Amino acid sequence: MRRVFNETMLELAEKDPRIHLVLADIGYGEIEPFAKKFSDRYFNCGVMEQNMTGVACGIAMEGNIAVTYSIANFPTLRCLEQIRNDVCYHNANVKIVIIGGGVSYGPLGISHHSTEDIAIMRALPNMVVLVPCDLQEAAAAARAMFAHEGPVYYRCGYKGERDIHHRPFAYEIGKAITVEEGDDCTVIFAGPIGLEAQKAVERVRDKGIHCRLISMHTIKPIDREAIVAAARQTGRIITLEEHNLSGGLGSAVAEVLADEGCLNVRFKRMAIPDIYVHEVGDQQYLRERLGLTAPAVEREILRICQE
Incomplete structure (x- = not known):
């Protein structure tokens, strides 16, 4: 699913120069095409998720779309104060993307579980919470997310997800x-x-x-x-x-x-x-x-x- 998300983001970034990607030292294999093609819109902040979120908010406040991207709970729990005070309070156009919700990273133990994230993110005013189920929804949700003005939390699967939808569907934020x-x-x-x-x-x-x-x-x-x-x-x-x-x-x-x-x-x-x-x-x-x-x-x- 992460591959589909990254491919969709790359496609949209080719058409929309506002899209910027901000990382916390993660995901090189999947995001390398974006980094190579849009080096001026790619920022790696190192293992500093709080700083990553603040940087993304600043980018968004200049009229851009900023994506923070990392695994499991690191883009949420570690930088919750920045998400609340910087991103949501200002209704900034920041998209928080995690790879591997739930116990996707089970072999790495509790430090890599993302099992409280939905509860926390949906409690924040202005935040939209998206949880795609398969590859088709992942692409559709990504497109809807980038079209939405304001903070979005996007909970992406890790790998190996199988399609659940076997018929065409219309995707709209807020419509099951x-x-x-x-x-x-x-x-x-x-x-x-x-x-x-x-x-x-x-x-x-x-x-x-x-x-x-x-x-x-x-x-x-x-x-x-x-x-x-x-x-x-x-x-x-x-x-x-x-x-x-x-x-x-x-x-x-x-x-x-x-x-x-x-x-x-x-x-x-x-x-x-x-x-x-x-x-x-x-x-x-x-x-x-x-x-x-x-x-x-x-x-x-x-x-x-x-x-």
Whole structure:
């Protein structure tokens, strides 16, 4: 997915001289084409994410589009004060791009987990939060991000993501995409982990249960209409995300349900428990340990549909 993002950014930068890339000593293999082609719009600040964010804000305040780019939680947690006070307060046109959300960098341990980022970023005024699920959404989200005026947080997958969409779709910030139709239950996901939801939905279809599958690629502003429609038309909602249980997609959906009076819907959040993931292993191994794979989603669908 990162390759698709970088290719899309390079394509857009060829047409828009405002696009600048600001790094914190990371990502040479993927961003080298940008650095070579637009050396005057490429800045490597070294291992200083706070400075990177301040530099990007200054570039944006001069009428440009600045992208901060690094892995996991480093472009967010390490420089949260600068994101809040410099970028969001001034509504600066800065795009914060992380490579590898959730436990993508599982072998490197907790220091490289990005499991609280959505909760933190969506709490900041002026910030848009995008979580593309596959290569097609990654490209579409990148285009929408660069067209949007103001701060955007873009949570990009690391590598090896498989396509979830198999039909053409229209991408718009704040408008969810229905991947599969169904009236028995709704599964709402954000990010590449949606593949696990898709597998589960396919399995229960063979058992006569037809689930609506929704990609909530924008966590903020969230698609309230899609959530309310799912609640009223299916009566059951499950959310799936590779993020802490607190403050992420599930919390955002629950807020909408409460605000809109949809309190009789059967609702289940599937996410990383409110713990630090102390085990070390690849992403799929950790998903299995955390109960975030297709068999676990299938069990929840069957359970919620039998209640």
